[in-house]
Amino acid sequence: MQCPDCNGTGKTSLVHLNKGFNEEKGRCDGEWRESIPCMRCHGVGQVPDQMADWIAFGKDYRKRRQLNGETLYQAAKRLKLSVPELSAIENGKVNHALYL
Ligand SMILES: [Zn+2]
Numbered sequence: 001m002q003c004p005d006c007n008g009t010g011k012t013s014l015v016h017l018n019k020g021f022n023e024e025k026g027r028c029d030g031e032w033r034e035s036i037p038c039m040r041c042h043g044v045g046q047v048p049d050q051m052a053d054w055i056a057f058g059k060d061y062r063k064r065r066q067l068n069g070e071t072l073y074q075a076a077k078r079l080k081l082s083v084p085e086l087s088a089i090e091n092g093k094v095n096h097a098l099y100l
Pocket residue numbers: 003004005006007008009010011038039040041042043044045046
């Protein structure tokens with residue numbers, strides 16, 4: 001199916017790449033990039049059809065976790081997952097059935 005994040009273009013819209021705190025300017029520094037390859041489809045514009053289910057599951061999972069007052073970190077620890085793993089599940093970027 002068409003990637004829901006980039007609508008099939010394979011690219012993100014304008015993004016700001018943060019380069020950290022700049023001592024001279026006294027603020028965080030960075031630069032605007034026209035676009036970068038989409039993080040969900042890796043620039044292809046298409047994702048597996050099953051990803052629609054992963055996205056729906058992840059949204060519901062995140063909602064239930066937040067209603068329980070549990071942070072991402074707390075939930076990841078309880079589930080014996082890393083924070084990036086649980087984040088990927090909640091964002092529907094991976095098949096939750098392989099982790100939960
Ligand atoms: Zn995409």
